[in-house]
Amino acid sequence: MGPVPVRPPMLVAHGLQVRLGERVVVRGIDLEFDAGWTAVVGPNGAGKSTLLRALAGLQPLESGEVRLDGHVLSAWSPRQRACRLAWLAQQGDASGELTVHDVVRLGRLPHVGLFGHPSREDERAVERAMADTGCVPWRHRRLGELSGGERQRVLLARALAVQSPVLLLDEPTTHLDPPHQIALVRRMASLARDEGRTVVSVLHELSLALAADRLVVMAAGQVHAVGHPGDPLVQRTLVEVFGGAIRIESVPRSDAPDMVQWVVLPRL
16 A cells, blocks of 8 residues: 555645835745634734735735745635635725625635525524524624624624635734634634634734644744644744733633633733
């Protein structure tokens, strides 16, 4: 029996560099993302959102390349890429006149096509995504009638409805209250650990980010550390890039006292 072929990482950034005007905002980044949840963190202006847009193919590159499932991103047709990679922008957009159900249904567009008719499988994906984000009670309301937090949950549901192997989420907890932040964190963990998906999220809430499988710590357009949230080097780097304004503490988990969770506290 011959050697088992090695499958490439689902998403790869090699030599990634992005310039906005006269300023280089992402500098020579090499990263690999496979099944699991990676949280990208760092201070304002670190280049986190620009990196995520570049990984999604939405940001022109000065140099380097992005590979999705072993192929250069540009080799995929827009529809093929949209089936494999779901994207949530920091400021998500959708028409305020569409109902919640119609907005979430847009997540199935790459599978159905512009003039196709949704199948039972498509409808099940939409219903599951709405249930996961708590959107079902207002499925018939228009997006423009919703609060900021409700709207964010609908746009999250749209991304989840794609059922893509890769999810790129830029500040997905924006406008969400603590119960829905926790629900989202648990869903990201479940997608990554139970369903084997590749989830990459930029997060402002550092204590939530420390629940991820892996942290990418950025500052000034560069990656300063990559590793498990409990890694002392990763934690030390995280404190350094925030200028020592934070500290990281461990507390016992209420559901598993023999395990800890990491929390970030301001250093007052």
